[in-house]
Amino acid sequence: MVILKSGDRVERGSAGGGGRYSYPTLINTRKPFELADEAIRIADVNLNSKPCKAGNTTVVLGSGWPGVLLHEAVGHGLEGDFNRKKTSNFSDLIGQKVASELCTIIDDGTIEDRRGSLSIDDEGTPTAKNVLIENGILKGYMQDLMNAKLMDVKPTGNGRRESYAHLPMPRMTNTYMLGGTSNAEEIINSVDDGIYAVNFSGGQVDITSGQFVFTASEAYRIESGKIKNAIKGMTLIGNGPDVLKKVSMVANDMKLDDGVGTCGKEGQSVPVGVGQPTLKIDDITVGGTEV
Amino acid sequence: MPNNFKETTKNLKEIIDNLDKKREYEFHFHSADGADVTSRFGDVENIQYHNDEALTVTCIDGKRKGIASTNNLSDESIELTIEKSIASTNNLSDESIELTIEKSKTIASFLETDKHQGLAKENLINEFDIDCGINFPKELSTEELVNMTIECEKSALDYDKRINNSEGSEYAYSQSNNLILNSHGAAGSYSSTSYTLSCVVIAEEEGLKERDYAFSTRRSFNQIGDPKAIGHESAKKVISRLGAKSISTRKCPIILTPELSVGLFSSFLSAINAKSITTRKCPIILTPELSVGLFSSFLSAINGNNIYKKNSFLRDFINKKVFSDHISISEQPNLKEGLGSRPFDSEGVITSDKLIVEDGVLNTYLLDTYSASQLSLKSTGNSGYSNILINSTKPMMSNLVESIDNGILVTELMGSGANMLTGDYSRGAFGYLIENGKISYPVTNFTIASNMIEMFKNIEEIGNDYYLNSKIKCGSLMINDMTVGGN
Numbered sequence: 001m002v003i004l005k006s007g008d009r010v011e012r013g014s015a016g017g018g019g020r021y022s023y024p025t026l027i028n029t030r031k032p033f034e035l036a037d038e039a040i041r042i043a044d045v046n047l048n049s050k051p052c053k054a055g056n057t058t059v060v061l062g063s064g065w066p067g068v069l070l071h072e073a074v075g076h077g078l079e080g081d082f083n084r085k086k087t088s089n090f091s092d093l094i095g096q097k098v099a100s101e102l103c104t105i106i107d108d109g110t111i112e113d114r115r116g117s118l119s120i121d122d123e124g125t126p127t128a129k130n131v132l133i134e135n136g137i138l139k140g141y142m143q144d145l146m147n148a149k150l151m152d153v154k155p156t157g158n159g160r161r162e163s164y165a166h167l168p169m170p171r172m173t174n175t176y177m178l179g180g181t182s183n184a185e186e187i188i189n190s191v192d193d194g195i196y197a198v199n200f201s202g203g204q205v206d207i208t209s210g211q212f213v214f215t216a217s218e219a220y221r222i223e224s225g226k227i228k229n230a231i232k233g234m235t236l237i238g239n240g241p242d243v244l245k246k247v248s249m250v251a252n253d254m255k256l257d258d259g260v261g262t263c264g265k266e267g268q269s270v271p272v273g274v275g276q277p278t279l280k281i282d283d284i285t286v287g288g289t290e291v
Numbered sequence: 292m293p294n295n296f297k298e299t300t301k302n303l304k305e306i307i308d309n310l311d312k313k314r315e316y317e318f319h320f321h322s323a324d325g326a327d328v329t330s331r332f333g334d335v336e337n338i339q340y341h342n343d344e345a346l347t348v349t350c351i352d353g354k355r356k357g358i359a360s361t362n363n364l365s366d367e368s369i370e371l372t373i374e375k376s377i378a379s380t381n382n383l384s385d386e387s388i389e390l391t392i393e394k395s396k397t398i399a400s401f402l403e404t405d406k407h408q409g410l411a412k413e414n415l416i417n418e419f420d421i422d423c424g425i426n427f428p429k430e431l432s433t434e435e436l437v438n439m440t441i442e443c444e445k446s447a448l449d450y451d452k453r454i455n456n457s458e459g460s461e462y463a464y465s466q467s468n469n470l471i472l473n474s475h476g477a478a479g480s481y482s483s484t485s486y487t488l489s490c491v492v493i494a495e496e497e498g499l500k501e502r503d504y505a506f507s508t509r510r511s512f513n514q515i516g517d518p519k520a521i522g523h524e525s526a527k528k529v530i531s532r533l534g535a536k537s538i539s540t541r542k543c544p545i546i547l548t549p550e551l552s553v554g555l556f557s558s559f560l561s562a563i564n565a566k567s568i569t570t571r572k573c574p575i576i577l578t579p580e581l582s583v584g585l586f587s588s589f590l591s592a593i594n595g596n597n598i599y600k601k602n603s604f605l606r607d608f609i610n611k612k613v614f615s616d617h618i619s620i621s622e623q624p625n626l627k628e629g630l631g632s633r634p635f636d637s638e639g640v641i642t643s644d645k646l647i648v649e650d651g652v653l654n655t656y657l658l659d660t661y662s663a664s665q666l667s668l669k670s671t672g673n674s675g676y677s678n679i680l681i682n683s684t685k686p687m688m689s690n691l692v693e694s695i696d697n698g699i700l701v702t703e704l705m706g707s708g709a710n711m712l713t714g715d716y717s718r719g720a721f722g723y724l725i726e727n728g729k730i731s732y733p734v735t736n737f738t739i740a741s742n743m744i745e746m747f748k749n750i751e752e753i754g755n756d757y758y759l760n761s762k763i764k765c766g767s768l769m770i771n772d773m774t775v776g777g778n
Contacts, residue, residue, distance in 0.1 A: 003602060003712060012602070012712045052717075054738060054776025055570050085331070087458055087493055087502065167339065202707035204719075208493055208502035211735065213706030213719030235708045235738045235776075237719040287708075287717045287738020287776040 002036070004043040011049070011232075013042030014217075017258040019113045042199070042218050049232035052219070052288025058194035059236065059281050060187055060222065063255040065199055067276035070105060071175050071263070072205040073212040073240035078107075078132050078140075079265075080147035080158070080170040082207050089210035089241060093138045099244035101136040102180050102279075109157055109173030115259040116174040116273035120157070123168050127157035132175075133244075144170045162268040172263060176275030180250025184278040187249045189225040195234065195286060196220045196227055210240040235287035243281055251278035293482075296322060296468040299364060300419060300480055303346070306369060307472045314377065315351040315410045316474045319637065320344070323467035328433070330440040331459030332448075338433060341465075350376040354404040407664040414672065416471065416479030416635035423634050424627035425483040427511040428466050436462050439488065439518050446522030447492045451530050456493035458502070460522065463487045464512075469633075477639030485630075486512045490525040496533045503529035508760045510628040528702075535721065535733035574698035574751070575739055575773045576691050576725070579758030581704055582681075582768040586620070588709050588743060589613075590676060590763075593653065595662025597711065604714030604744060605653065613653045614747050617684045620648035624677035631678040631762025642672035647679075681765040687755035691769045693728040694752060699775060700725055701739060714743040738776040746770055 001014040015038035017031060026032075061069065074090075082088035090098060099105075109118050109127025118127050123145050131139045143151070144159030147170055160171035188196060199218040205211065214236045221228040256275035263272045303318050310316050322344035329336040346369065347360040359375035361368050444460035463486075470480040489506030505524035507515045515521075577585065589605075597603040605613060614620075624642040626632050636642050638660055646654055658666070659674035692700055703721040710716070717740040724731045741749075754766035 010601075010712060012710075054740065054774055085456070085458060087456055087500075089500065165341065165343070167337070204705045204707070206502065206705070208500050209735075211705070211719070211721070213708070213738075215706050215708040215717060232713075233708070233710070233715040233717040233740060235706055235717040235719060235740070237706075237736060237738050237776075239736070285736055285738065285776065287719065287740050287774075289715075289717070289740045289742070289774045 002039045002043050004040070004047055006047050009047055011043050011046035013039040013044070013046060015039040015042065015258075016260040019115050019259040020117055021113045045218055045230045046232060049230035051290045052195075052231040052234040052286065053290040054286060054288045056283055056285050058191050059284050059286070060191060060194065060196045061276070061279050061281065062196070062198040063184070063251070063253045063276060063278045065257040065260070065274065066197060067176050067257065067274035068200055068203055068261065069212070069214055069236070070177055070276055071172060071261070071272065071274045072203040072214070073210070073238070073243060074099075074105060074133070075107070075172045075175045076205055076265070077207045077210065077240060078142055079172070080141045080143035080151060083141045084147045084151050088207050090138060094140065096138055097136050098138045098241050099133050099136040100247040102247055102250045103133055103136050103244055104131070104178040105133040105175070106131055106178065107142055107158070107172055107175045111174055111256070111273070114174050114256065114273045115261060115271045116172065118157075118160075118173060121159045122161045123155070123159035125155045125157045125159060127173060130156050130158075142170045142172060144168050160270050162270060166268050169266065169268075171265065171270055172272050174256065174273030174275065176254065176256060176273075177250070177277065177279070179252045179254035179277040180279075182249045182251045184251045184253055187251055187278055187280050188222060188227060190249065190280070191222045192224060194222045195231065196222050197234070197236070205240065210242070211237075212240055213237050231288070233288055237285045237287060243284060246282045246284065247279055248282050249280040253277050293468065296470075296480070296482070299344075300470050303369075303470065303472055304478065307474060310373070310474065312474070313352070314474075316373070316376075317349040317410050317477075317638070318470070318472040319347045319349075320470040321467065323465050325463065325465035326433070326436065327461065327463045328436040328440055329459050329461045330437060330444060331457055333441050333445065335437055336459055338437075346372060348372050348376040349410070351408050351410055352377055354406055354408045355402045356405070356408045407661055409660060409664065410473050410475060411477060411638040411640045411660045411670060412475045413669070414641050415473070415475060415477040416639050416641050417476065418634075419478065419480045421479065421481040421634045423481055423625060423632050425510045425629065425632045426466075426481070427484050427513075429484075429512045431464070431512070443488060443490050443518035443522040444492075446519040447490050447526040450523060450526035451494065453494045453496055453533065454492050454526055454529060455495050456500075458491035458493070460488070460490040460518075471635065471637070471639040473639055477635075479635050479639055481634055484510055486510070486515050488515050488518060488521055490522045492525050492529050494529040494533055499533070501529055501532040501535075503532060506760060508630065510630065514628065532721070532733060535735035570775065570777055572772055572774055574695050574769055574771045575722075575775070576695065576698065576700045577768045577770065578700075578702050579754070579756055579766050580760075581701060582765045583758050583761045583763045584704065585743075585746070585768065586679065586681060586763050586765055588711070589747065590657065590679065592711060592743070593647070593656045595656050595658035595666060595673070598656050599662050599665035602712055604710075604712060608653050609656065611653060612651050612748075614648060614651040614750060616651045618648060618651050618750060618753070619646060619682045619684075621646050621680050621682070622677055623680060626678050629678040629762065630760075631676065633677050636672045636674040638670070638674040640670050640672040640674065642677055645671065677762065679763045681753060681763070683753040685752060687753055687766060689754060689756055691752055691754050691767050692725055692730060694769065695725050696727055698725045699723070699734070699739075700730060704739075709743065716741050716743050716746060734777075736777070740774045740776065741772070745772070
């Protein structure tokens with residue numbers, strides 16, 4: 001994390017990375033320097049950012065870490081415990097259309113070196129590449145042993161716990177959306193007036209109503225298909241299933257994040273991965289200080 | 292004081308007294324045991340018991356700091372933990388302790404010296420088993436606990452037939468013991484208890500689901516209140532959320548208000564079909580619960596560790612006006628049954644009453660030994676903070692909604708949109724539109740935004756509807772000139 005000052009303004013930028021590889025893999029490369037450069041770049045961008053206008057607009061999400069939006073807005077609602085109790089917004093919707101047909105969302109604990117990867121989950125079930133949503137159709141939930149048994153389905157290798165002192169429950173591993181057919185530039189060019197959100201600092205979801213909130217740490221205005229000035233203090237707010245239906249373009253640049261995600265649920269923290277291609281959401285509510 | 296805690300205290304005191312005098316040592320020991328019971332639809336969902344203990348050893352050697360901890364309190368394990376905490380690598384072999392770990396494996400071999408490192412030396416506690424009115428152990432059978440959660444949930448499920456699902460009711464109990472010892476003479480211990488009963492229910496109307504919760508956390512079992520009342524409160528809250536709609540962007544005052552009074556409007560609200568409003572600037576009211584959150588951001592902004600790193604929007608505000616004249620904020624560490632009460636901070640420094648904000652002016656930062664040294668000041672006994680009270684010299688009303696013509700009562704905030712460096716604030720919200728001093732309808736899918744420096748100055752009124760589930764004691768807040776982003 002770095003703090004930059006220019007005149008009266010101070011802004012910060014942060015960057016990080018990690019994964020399930022050895023320590024030298026991280027420190028014996030240029031990686032630490034690249035991360036420092038990236039933190040400085042983000043702080044610099046924010047030093048010149050302008051207040052964000054509140055209201056509804058079109059938002060283009062960048063590839064990689066913005067996939068945290070899928071994790072929060074969709075992923076949690078597809079965890080087995082909430083669906084066994086039918087407290088999720090996605091309860092009883094298997095086989096139904098819950099997203100635009102451009103959306104295929106996967107949870108995969110088997111990807112090599114990734115922060116959310118495990119060979120077996122914390123109950124001994126091998127992890128797997130589980131398709132959650134395929135071309136917009138809800139395919140399945142993520143399960144631990146108990147909830148799988150109570151719902152009469154197979155465990156999916158998602159039973160995780162923070163430590164020996166905690167009970168296992170259904171948790172995500174690496175959750176991401178598959179790439180589409182558009183390219184990123186084409187998507188930005190298609191927006192007349194909107195926002196390009198490249199990075200987020202955090203988010204939260206109410207799995208019952210589907211309501212979610214995200215705060216961008218790096219975002220820009222898009223005017224007439226061109227990326228313009230950086231904007232600050234932007235918050236995205238919406239409803240998971242609603243927003244998924246508004247995904248109108250998906251690029252072919254799927255990217256997983258750099259390995260910084262930690263997911264919290266019922267007081268337990270576990271490392272996770274997220275990812276997605278550049279994608280466009282029509283009409284989402286944005287918060288900011290300008291009326 | 293439980294017997295095994297007494298023995299551990301005696302044992303650890305003996306060990307620290309016999310350690311070498313070349314280095315500084317601190318022992319922090321914490322043990323806790325308790326139960327956690329969850330019921331759902333009248334059946335047990337989960338029963339957990341826990342009984343943990345942990346010793347954390349901090350060693351300062353040659354201005355290098357090392358920390359090691361263990362859950363194993365055998366003599367060998369304690370000895371190994373002390374060895375591992377030793378920060379200096381220069382003279383590992385000449386000490387009273389026989390070191391069994393290789394030099395290259397000590398974390399300290401990677402450390403630079405830091406002239407600000409050092410343990411607390413002044414104003415240290417010197418009393419064991421201090422009674423500060425926060426320890427009320429009570430034995431309850433598992434059956435009693437289960438019945439209590441079932442009763443709590445049932446009162447919520449019976450409240451309204453639109454409440455058709457539940458995440459259950461949970462009871463949690465913990466009795467914990469704290470001990471601090473350091474080589475400059477700090478020696479103190481105390482015990483405390485904590486009881487929590489909560490209920491989470493889901494209501495559905497026209498295919499739309501909402502969830503809400505209520506809970507009570509107290510030091511004494513007798514104070515958590517009637518389980519039925521907690522169930523009722525969760526039910527009222529969830530019903531009041533039904534029928535919420537979007538609003539348009541606006542700037543307005545917000546009120547952050549009493550959770551309970553929200554329930555009073557519930558039946559009325561649920562009958563109304565909400566409408567859209569436009570983006571605007573207006574006053575908002577934050578509920579006491581949310582107000583507590585805003586003040587915890589304030590306390591984090593005046594934490595010495597954020598100040599010396601210049602990572603705080605209040606880094607240049609000492610002796611300056613942060614709030615308007617009518618607001619004062621004090622710390623009172625010795626309140627009976629206080630959720631934050633404690634006789635000393637986590638470094639063994641005695642914490643006493645202090646006025647943090649007086650007539651709106653920031654009197655002091657919250658400093659621990661390290662940040663105090665960085666800032667050339669003295670520790671304020673704030674390695675952590677205790678009970679915080681927010682007061683206003685204006686009349687503190689029980690219902691702030693009546694004082695607003697046009698604004699929004701915010702009952703829930705989501706997302707982490709509070710930037711501690713710049714003070715920029717932008718969060719997702721749920722609440723109720725206020726028109727002519729009355730709640731008019733529930734609204735969802737909007738954001739509130741401003742900058743915390745402005746928000747603090749714009750706190751116009753504080754209610755006396757205190758939130759009792761937190762160590763920060765605060766009522767509703769009315770804040771002027773917030774930007775509300777709708778559609």
